[in-house]
Amino acid sequence: MPHHLRTATNTSRWIVLGAVVAVLAALAVGALRLSAGVTTAPGAATAAATAAAAGPGATGVPASSAPAADTVDPRTGRHSTLGTLVPDYTLPPIENGMVPVITSIPTGQKVVFLTIDDGAVKRESDLALLEKNGIKASLFLAHTFIAGHAAFYHAYLNAGYLIEDHTMTHNLGFIGLPYDQVKAEICGMADYEEKYFGRRPVLFRPPGGPYTEAVRRAAAECGMRAIVDWKAKANARSMQYQVGGALRPGDIVLIHFRPEFPADLAAFMKAQKAAGLKVVLLEDYLGVK
Numbered sequence: 001m002p003h004h005l006r007t008a009t010n011t012s013r014w015i016v017l018g019a020v021v022a023v024l025a026a027l028a029v030g031a032l033r034l035s036a037g038v039t040t041a042p043g044a045a046t047a048a049a050t051a052a053a054a055g056p057g058a059t060g061v062p063a064s065s066a067p068a069a070d071t072v073d074p075r076t077g078r079h080s081t082l083g084t085l086v087p088d089y090t091l092p093p094i095e096n097g098m099v100p101v102i103t104s105i106p107t108g109q110k111v112v113f114l115t116i117d118d119g120a121v122k123r124e125s126d127l128a129l130l131e132k133n134g135i136k137a138s139l140f141l142a143h144t145f146i147a148g149h150a151a152f153y154h155a156y157l158n159a160g161y162l163i164e165d166h167t168m169t170h171n172l173g174f175i176g177l178p179y180d181q182v183k184a185e186i187c188g189m190a191d192y193e194e195k196y197f198g199r200r201p202v203l204f205r206p207p208g209g210p211y212t213e214a215v216r217r218a219a220a221e222c223g224m225r226a227i228v229d230w231k232a233k234a235n236a237r238s239m240q241y242q243v244g245g246a247l248r249p250g251d252i253v254l255i256h257f258r259p260e261f262p263a264d265l266a267a268f269m270k271a272q273k274a275a276g277l278k279v280v281l282l283e284d285y286l287g288v289k
């Protein structure tokens with residue numbers, strides 16, 4: 001074989017070898033990303049692009065194979081707790097100047113929502129316990145319990161929990177207050193949370209739960225999207241149901257940051273597992289920012 005042809009053949013051999021190495025590298029990257037649970041679309045797209053660049057016939061990891069568990073919800077801009085679940089409920093709009101009230105979500109989907117109130121007890125171990133069990137929750141905090149301790153809740157925010165409005169003073173006679181005071185209780189806490197937590201709350205829970213049309217109107221004027229009460233609570237180390245003796249799909253559950261939080265959370269998880277329900281963040285299900 002003439003010298004110049006042999007050189008050409010050697011060159012083409014190197015090109016083929018290079019392409020094979022590139023394909024193997026792309027497959028290895030894809031396998032590593034999958035085994036590490038890293039499923040962001042950009043990563044998968046990079047692996048696919050690398051494989052494509054290696055030449056025709058190369059196989060990569062198509063972006064469509066990436067599970068939705070770690071994707072950002074375009075409705076909220078947040079990493080969602082919903083996984084592949086598509087909500088079948090839409091929050092009613094504000095009507096006649098009043099926010100809607102929800103105590104459970106009317107759905108057949110096997111989901112349950114945890115809400116944690118007040119903020120009287122502040123322990124890093126409570127967050128660790130929630131995280132260990134893969135539970136995200138909505139925190140309805142009142143200024144009177146958390147004043148001077150806003151920084152403590154940044155760990156919750158960083159871990160993907162959301163903080164909502166539970167008034168300034170947690171006055172249990174709240175619904176009997178004059179309208180301007182009702183509004184100051186709600187708007188004041190919304191302003192505080194926006195300032196210290198970087199997000200204006202969109203959900204409101206009245207102290208103790210009761211509400212009036214005036215409360216629903218004041219909540220709307222403070223920028224709330226809904227009043228959120230509850231269908232069951234974990235209290236004094238056991239579950240208390242308003243209806244029946246078990247959790248049902250769509251239930252909103254109340255628990256408090258109290259000394260007995262670990263035992264209350266255990267009671268909730270026992271009921272949640274017995275009912276076969278997945279704990280997802282209420283705001284993710286509602287699609288609210």
Ligand SMILES: [Zn+2]
Nearest residue numbers: 117118207208
């Ligand atoms: Zn409360």
